[in-house]
Amino acid sequence: MIHAKIKEAIQAYNDELVELRRKFHSEPELSFEEYKTTAFVCGYLEKLGISYRKTEPTGVIATIEGGKQGKTVGLRADMDALTVEELNKDLPYASKEEGKMHACGHDAHMAMLLIAAKALNDCKEELPGNVRLIFQPAEEVAAGAKVMVKQGAMDGVDNVFGIHIWSQLPTGTVSCTPGPSFASADLFTVMFKGRGGHGAMPQACIDAAVVASSFVMNVQSVVSRTVDPLQPAVLTVGKMVVGTRFNVIAENAVIEGTVRCFDPAVRDHIEQQLSQYAEQVAAVYGATAKVEYKRGTQAVINDEDSAKLVQQTAAAAFGAGVIRHEKPTMGGEDFSEYMMEAPGSFALVGSGNPEKDTQWAHHHGKFNVDEDALATGAELYAQYAWAYLNK
Structure with missing residues (x-):
């Protein structure tokens, strides 16, 4: 279930992973205004040799084509920031845009998916199928997923997986429970x-x-x-x-x-x-x-088989002790739009650490991410894709 080369690659790329997240954090863009972010993601994928296309007005759909025939699994990361004033002014990577901030972890999601893509691309000849990469705009206004689906993000996708950094869970833990997740x-x-x-x-x-x-x-x-x-x-x-x-x-x-x-x-x-x-x-x-x-x-309802596969993958990659069973939240998430097209699941990766002051609620001006959680998220993206395609 776990690919050793993926784990090694994520560890090797950890410094780059942190650097990417900090870049995204310092340059926040609001919903459907993610033009610079879209351009950067496209440039990064181009350097890796991964085929992609821009969506309108912003966003990216890309595909890693495996060396063997098989199904297609989708991995999604959202891109937009919020109209929140950053209160962590002392951070070297604090927002450069007044009144705009990545206060919900989307900067982390993008960085984790890019590094996951890099690790999967390293072993693409071994992949029995394809990996669809979905870099989605406008999650915060509940409009981006619909736009991406209309523009073909889920065409040919058999299963879809998403991650959200979660400050209410301890760093490195993973929750993906079958059934209701987001309202x-x-x-x-x-x-x-x-x-x-x-x-x-x-x-x-x-x-x-x-x-x-x-x-x-x-x-x-x-x-x-x-x-x-x-x-x-x-x-x-x-x-x-x-x-x-x-x-x-x-x-x-x-x-x-x-x-x-x-x-x-x-x-x-x-x-x-x-x-x-x-x-x-x-x-x-x-x-x-x-x-x-x-x-x-729509409500995010995790498919039972997919959620169990996430739990199995996380336990195999990081140890059984990382698994948590977070209660459903009344918060909303437009990841549900993808799950209307194919079965899938949505996981929470803990990033709360009082010692690093990263326990603040999402959408708060002091929200921050414990960067030790980034490698967990990046590897979970990649290992889930590997596990699903090898079922």
Whole structure:
């Protein structure tokens, strides 16, 4: 299951792996703006002699063609950064772009996949099949995977595998449990319209602020009282814009929020209930309501065979003690789009280390990666591809 030459290669390329990650970290680019990053990845693959093509507007699809006939396994890394101000100003590789930061580990993902590709390319004549490399833009806005699939990223792919650096797990550990991993993530907007007027004459008005506040307080019962408590679900109102002036009764209110769950039936139910609650609350006050519900990412549900292969591969490569069983997260991940095309799995590689101050939550300005975790991720990418193609 484990290829000794791959392990040796990853170890030999470790300094380059760290250097790549630091380069990506210092030069963050936002979703669908990853032009310099795309150009660099293309140049790196070209030097290795790996065939590739750019996708629009950004992103790269490449293929390592094995020396023997077989299946095709896909490996994915995301590329985009966040609109987060880096607080680790003392790092020699801190972000050079004000207000932009790789605060979720995508810099690590790219570096790990490039080095995995280099190691696999070294032994490509032994590969019984092909390895599809997917460098994906715009994961943070839940749009990049769909674009990559439409442009052929999964054409001919039999199985797909992805990795996410995870600061909540100790450095070097690996979690890939069969079943639910990341929740579906949807966005909703509710617009209430009342009747504005002078703050001193409420009897002549319909106060949109009161309507919106009532909705926010009551809508939580959609989850607490209409969803099976054994079915995980989250409904969060994150933004409310209402009113224009301290002494004017608001005519309009706009609420934005998100819904997270794993079960499609629960998802449908919450969407329907949101509209019902908004309309009924508005009716109580004589206002009107309009609801827009946008479906984002699908739930990431790890295929059982693929997830078990990840566990077996990680145990064989690093020892059985690295295996963890992280609980599903209500966070979203558009890796699910690839898994709608072929079975696969999505693993978490631990990078949390309080001694190196890398235990900060993802999307925080002090987020950082314990670089000792990079070799684990790079080897897991490559060894999984080898193990799958040799099944």
